Amino acid sequence: MTRIVSVDVVDLRFPTSLSLDGSDAMNKDADYSAAYVVLRTDEPGLAGHGFTFTIGRGNDVCVLAAEHRAAPLVGRDVDALVGDLGGVYRELASDSQLRWLGPDKGVEHLAMAAVMNAVWDLAARVAGKPLWQLLVDMDPEALVDTLDLTYLSDVLTRDEAIAMLASSMPQRAERVADLQRTGYPCYTTSAGWLGYSDDKLRRLATEALEQGFRHVKLKVGANLEDDVRRCSIAREVIGWDANLMIDANQVWDVPQAIEWVQALAEFKPLWIEEPTSPDDVLGHAAIRKAVAPIGVATGEHGMNRVLFKQLFQAEAIDFCQLDAARLASINEIVPVYLMALKFGVPVCPHAGGVGLCELVQHLSVFDYVAVSGTTEHRVTEFVDHLHEHFADPCIVSDGAYVLPSQPGFSAEIHEASVAEYAFPDGSFWKGRQAADDVVDAAGSIR
Numbered sequence: 012m013t014r015i016v017s018v019d020v021v022d023l024r025f026p027t028s029l030s031l032d033g034s035d036a037m038n039k040d041a042d043y044s045a046a047y048v049v050l051r052t053d054e055p056g057l058a059g060h061g062f063t064f065t066i067g068r069g070n071d072v073c074v075l076a077a078e079h080r081a082a083p084l085v086g087r088d089v090d091a092l093v094g095d096l097g098g099v100y101r102e103l104a105s106d107s108q109l110r111w112l113g114p115d116k117g118v119e120h121l122a123m124a125a126v127m128n129a130v131w132d133l134a135a136r137v138a139g140k141p142l143w144q145l146l147v148d149m150d151p152e153a154l155v156d157t158l159d160l161t162y163l164s165d166v167l168t169r170d171e172a173i174a175m176l177a178s179s180m181p182q183r184a185e186r187v188a189d190l191q192r193t194g195y196p197c198y199t200t201s202a203g204w205l206g207y208s209d210d211k212l213r214r215l216a217t218e219a220l221e222q223g224f225r226h227v228k229l230k231v232g233a234n235l236e237d238d239v240r241r242c243s244i245a246r247e248v249i250g251w252d253a254n255l256m257i258d259a260n261q262v263w264d265v266p267q268a269i270e271w272v273q274a275l276a277e278f279k280p281l282w283i284e285e286p287t288s289p290d291d292v293l294g295h296a297a298i299r300k301a302v303a304p305i306g307v308a309t310g311e312h313g314m315n316r317v318l319f320k321q322l323f324q325a326e327a328i329d330f331c332q333l334d335a336a337r338l339a340s341i342n343e344i345v346p347v348y349l350m351a352l353k354f355g356v357p358v359c360p361h362a363g364g365v366g367l368c369e370l371v372q373h374l375s376v377f378d379y380v381a382v383s384g385t386t387e388h389r390v391t392e393f394v395d396h397l398h399e400h401f402a403d404p405c406i407v408s409d410g411a412y413v414l415p416s417q418p419g420f421s422a423e424i425h426e427a428s429v430a431e432y433a434f435p436d437g438s439f440w441k442g443r444q445a446a447d448d449v450v451d452a453a454g455s456i457r
């Protein structure tokens with residue numbers, strides 16, 4: 012009998028602020044970070060890996076919350092655990108004292124995402140399958156039994172969910188073969204971080220085209236004159252046949268968002284992403300009505316399935332950008348996919364953060380094979396940094412994700428990377444602190 016013998020939760024921080032990778036109008040100095048969970052077992056080589064994503068300070072709070080969330084798993088039989096993924100989720104979610112801190116939002120929900128991502132990774136490893144394959148191979152009723160459908164019955168019932176998944180069964184093998192040939196289409200944000208110079212934007216946009224990308228996203232929202240200039244450069248490089256998207260990262264009020272997007276309409280963006288507060292359902296609906304035919308996209312800060320339900324009900328968005336490390340893992344993510352299908356809203360997952368590309372590739376493959384059956388109006392985010400830290404990094408070829416083939420959720424981080432970037436005692440951060448101390452000492456002497 013294999014058991015979970017311990018849980019490690021590590022505060023990992025990567026110094027992306029040094030190169031302004033990840034910079035946008037709201038977050039100017041992000042250090043891409045992960046509260047990294049490892050469920051260790053007494054079977055050599057078997058562990059479950061998961062994480063949630065933050066951007067630096069406060070990641071330690073997520074670590075502490077994840078330790079609390081994961082504590083009940085120690086000592087559990089692995090076969091029993093992975094055989095009841097819905098029961099494990101419901102058990103952890105029912106801790107009323109932790110739940111009071113949310114509920115279903117904030118740090119405690121980020122912690123739930125990290126822990127359940129590790130549980131699903133463990134389940135896929137036990138099955139010997141990449142996560143997308145584990146989900147595709149599950150009987151529809153068995154998969155629905157794992158899902159959190161609470162507060163959704165006015166939109167999505169258990170019977171509806173089973174029927175939606177069952178309807179795709181005859182086509183699944185053919186759809187897998189399709190993606191093995193073509194991959195899953197993605198877009199790049201790597202050219203468009205707000206802190207990049209015009210020359211760097213021009214160079215990276217050129218490289219994106221050469222790499223096969225037909226969708227490029229720019230950060231906007233700090234200064235309209237700068238946005239006009241940068242959008243002009245982007246269109247000059249990618250032309251008018253490729254798609255340009257813009258992302259404000261929540262920086263505007265509703266009237267300002269409408270005015271700003273209309274000022275950039277000449278560049279024909281496919282969508283405006285996060286134009287206002289991620290919780291403002293009616294604000295998104297108002298913006299969508301005012302800026303059409305430019306689409307409205309949001310979801311990376313969508314705190315739970317109920318918010319997405321309301322966004323769909325209010326016809327507030329054109330593109331759903333759920334996040335694999337903010338929603339509480341597969342148990343909550345799949346219901347959002349099913350609601351999106353019912354309302355006719357394409358899902359284009361957010362992946363602008365450490366490890367998120369590794370996770371969301373599995374979700375997009377599952378969507379195509381078992382839910383939507385199409386890539387029309389669907390494109391998944393890709394950012395080209397930090398993949399070297401992962402044992403099973405995502406692979407992008409000619410603007411498309413190659414199907415993951417290794418068992419698990421692609422969430423395992425190299426031990427050497429953990430040793431280097433664990434905060435504050437990893438070798439990188441210790442070295443940086445030592446350098447800062449030298450500078451401070453020199454200043455004192457002067």
